[in-house]
Amino acid sequence: MKMAPPSRLSFLRRSYQQMDKPKILVVDDEPRAVAGLVSLLQHDGYPAEGISNPQKALERLQTGGIDILLSDLKMPGMSGLELLQQAKNMTPSLNVVMITGQGSVDDAVMAMKQGAEDYLTKPVNIDELEIILERIWDKISLLHQNQAWRASWQKQFSREGFIGRTPQMERLFHTIQEVAATSATVLIEGETGTGKELVASSLHALSLRADKPLVAVNCAALTEGLLESELFGHVRGAFTGAIRDKRGKFALADGGTLFLDEIGEMPFAIQAKLLRVLVSGEYQRVGGEQTHYADVRIIAATNKKLRQEVEQGRFREDLYYRLNVVLISLPLLRERVDDIPLLVKYFIDQAASRDQHLPLYPDAEIYRRLQNYSWPGNVRELENIIERALIYAKGRPIQAADLALPAQDVTLSTVTDSSAYVDDYQGVTLKEMEKRMILRALERTKNKRQAASELGVSVRKIEYRLKEWGMKK
Structure with missing residues (x-):
């Protein structure tokens, strides 16, 4: 049997220590300001380069390899806001820090609303700049190394696209x-x-x-x-x-x-x-x-x-x-519930990679709830429920309320907890239980699509079952 994969935290910590500092591009229409900042950054160990022309800065960004853009806000020909917009359109994951004069703080706040990571006022406080860069470095490192850990983890537990x-x-x-x-x-x-x-x-x-x-x-x-x-x-x-x-x-x-x-x-x-x-x-x-x-x-x-x-x-x-x-x-998924935590983590990782953020995993109680559900729609239903729960969670770990598991579903745990369900489903086969749930959902919603949504299954499955039972679609 395979060994368990390395602890995620230890994996990230070790990878983080080995990762080089992010590469920075400094953009300012004043060559002396560019040279001064580049020199300071290089002295602190950051690979940095500078450009005095915003249009040439965009050309440099197109070639890739830049992690952080440090740009002046007020520049002739192209403002820092315009540079920010075009740079983010080109590379959505680019981290941008704006530098502004004391009278342009409102513009800097607008830049943050448009995707800038932070802003600094002139004259630049080097200690404050270092704090901002380290915070961005932390984020970049975690995102990159989480991808590496995710690949390692998936290699342990997935074969030909299967997880388990x-x-x-x-x-x-x-x-x-x-x-x-x-x-x-x-x-x-x-x-x-x-x-x-x-x-x-x-x-x-x-x-x-x-x-x-x-x-x-x-x-x-x-x-x-x-x-x-x-x-x-x-x-x-x-x-x-x-x-x-x-x-x-x-x-x-x-x-x-x-x-x-x-x-x-x-x-x-x-x-x-x-x-x-x-x-x-x-x-x-x-x-x-x-x-x-x-x-x-x-x-x-x-x-x-x-x-x-x-x-x-x-x-x-x-x-x-x-x-x-x-x-x-x-x-069936209910026959291999021990794979549910692996599947949940896989779906969360996929969403995090797609949306470019760190994955946040739920606590053990959420996994227990998912393992106690009977999953009539199997892995596809689990994937849909996790995707929906992530939307409800809005950037925090999934909680019980986010799952919105269909109330009509009956599991072994809910049967023992509810006398009403015991009376209704005692001695009933899973096939008969499924039939009752589908018919009740249809009776309540009067709509196959709504019934399918409540039950977490496809409309086609409901139509197949109705045909199987000799009922009109």
Whole structure:
């Protein structure tokens, strides 16, 4: 088993000690002022350079390598505010400190509103400047080294985009690695949000076909006629609107992998044509007579149990056996709750990297609450809830109120805490529990989109369930 990654604080502290001071660009229309500040900064160990022309300063910033811009506010030709705006547009992460005369403090405050880190008044107090630079250095160092730590941490616990170290995920990693190197057809079964597309991408990326296309088709998104044309292509005049020949996904994926998502929704007539491709590798375009050969690997995915669909006469048994050469069943998030802290930290890190700020992690109580939730939408629902919670948190660590977990959800802990839920759900299977929650949400909201939002699942999942239960959409 892998060793735990280094402590984040010790990692950052060690990296911080090794990091060079930030590079500073001084801009002032008075050459003597520039030379004086550059000399002082270099004496204190800062790599610094100076320019007396704001336009040339922008040209220098374009070449990169500058961490801090130290600029006069009042300059002919281009003011410090204009330089600030253009510099920040060019490099949003650039730290800018403005230098202003005593009578221009209002302009300096305006500069801070437009993104400046701080300002100094003339004559520049060297001690005050040093304090500001050290504060900026602290921020730059933490941001840079946090990225390095994040990469180290993710390397420990993620493989091919997956996050997890529970036994269920270890088995999944092993299966993907074993199966990817073969040409076997793969059937992926898993609920919405468990990562079926990610598994398909990983199988392709690790295969001998990795340098060829990975082409995806959602079998639930198209009508029977459109799906046939999408898969096999059509010839000109095959139907109204077919004004030219069109290659299908089998042709586009030649030599690579074709990913058939939501295969359980494929119409019966198309299932027969897919079976022919799997048996002989041959197909014909819609309206055409010429036989084409498909050199593709098939990976199919479904959120249904295809064996049950076969038994109920909704899916061809012969096609099922052709697809089910290798079956990969994805674990539900509620079956691997020990991975939730790792996933939460990963999503927070992703948001911090995107928005260019330090990640702030919640305390153990938040993780406990998340681990006690049943996650009908699995990892996708967790990602959405964390993203929403970060918005509510507004720059502080996530708190319980920020999570806004759907009140309709029932977990083992809430069942034991609430006699009302005990009476309502005692002896009920998870499938029946899910059905009751969806129907109650629909009855209350009268709107599928609102119901889906409350439950933290997709509208498509609700529509699938209603169809499965024989109810009108």
